[in-house]
Amino acid sequence: MKRPKPATLALFTLAMVGSSCASAQDDPKATEQWAPVPKVVAPGVKEQAPPSDAIVLFDGRDLAGWEASKDHSPARWNVHDGVVTVDKTTGNIQTRQHFRDYQLHLEWQIPKDITGEGQARGNSGVFLASTGPGDEGYEIQIMDSWENKTYVNGQAASVYKQAAPLVNAARRPGEWQSYDIVWTAPVFAADGSVKSPAYVTLFHNGVLVQNHTQLTGETFYIGKPKYKPYSDAPIKLQAHGDHSQPISFRNIWVRPLD
Template sequence: MKHSLSIALLALAATEPASAWAQAATPTDPKATEQWEPVPRTVMPGNREGAPPADAVVLFDGRDLSQWETSKDHSAARWKVHDGVVTVDKVTGNIQTRQHFRNYQLHLEWQVPRDVTGEGQARGNSGVFLASTGPGDEGYEIQILDSWQNKTYVNGQAASVYKQAAPLVNAMRPPGEWQTYDIVWSAPVFATDGTLKSPAYVTLFHNGVLVQNHTQLTGETLYIGKPTYKPYAEAAIKLQAHGDPSPPISFRNIWVRPLD
């Protein structure tokens, strides 16, 4: 009986794929798990915190808005540049980048004025649209708002994916202080017939705190109704001039690293 069992076990082992035995073997050479190529390219980081790395596209350096245009008619952006910052002009409306992007890392800094007024959504409201696909407010919005001791719906506070995902925590500084967004945007992928192959994802750090962790989006931002996807290849990054009556917010130090 023991002899027959041994023969049966040997026969079973012979039918197992060689890979199963290879995986069970313990490697003895540490070089077997070393990867030498391809060698990552070198990118010089900024010389201070928040400064653009060497491969970044600088969208606003405090001097002019040459990288931006008015969203509604593609004319030159007319927000006010002063003292190294740019302040929203609610009359001329939203502005967007002249250059279009797909996947990217985005850094921007924004400030709610110290004398901000209003409450809820009418208090320092703006937004950054990560892929603006039309002349209106179409796109994927990360909310900008004064969320320092200002109650509103949680998927509409600062650092939310507007009307889709509340931030993990509220990392807001008080009005008058500068806020920082560091965003990684993974664009949706569409088939040739326009159907969605894979959704968009966003990761966001607000003032260095993780507030969106590879959050999956269900479509473009809508104020009313459920989000839906519309196919696009590349799109502009847009900053919102919200129509609330509170004093306008300001931006500085905006740069992007294309990741395609």
């Protein structure tokens, strides 16, 4: 039997490979992925209702999942009419459960008859990771930013003292507002150095105001942000010490993403 010449064999091989590549490029099934199949999560039946896999942190009835930040005693803010109102005499509250990466939803309301100006006008905040008994953590500012002038990295929906919101999406005092937050926690090496920084994406009343914003560390009122190593942490709501009327919260839920 006469063997094909090497050059002829090479041309035949290239032709077969080319034919195989062409068939893969022409076949839409070649780029179809069938596994793994995403798990089924049912969205909330009503607007802004928690999805089926959410952990409900406040459902309007009690603060069983919360504690005082200063001493871990039961949270004592005022629960009434399906909402919880800040009690400044008892201080900040935080979740009993700790989290890393997550999706968070919460709704908040500035009193209709709010007084004061600037930072003394309905000031509060949500700390996405509360790493100590004081104000340590990563804060998204909550306050009245409807026709209320203040420094832009301290207005509503700012990463406090770090990043101003892309736009001001605030509603009038007395109207309910919403935050939808995606939090990516920082990762630390064994020596405490930062392997990857924290990121936050935030929708204020459905409007994108923080787009995968990179944080440079924890929130400090005085001084620049800096990181402190932690593994997981509670979510904290702030009882700010200004003299304006306290704000209220409702419909708080979280979906862990790690």
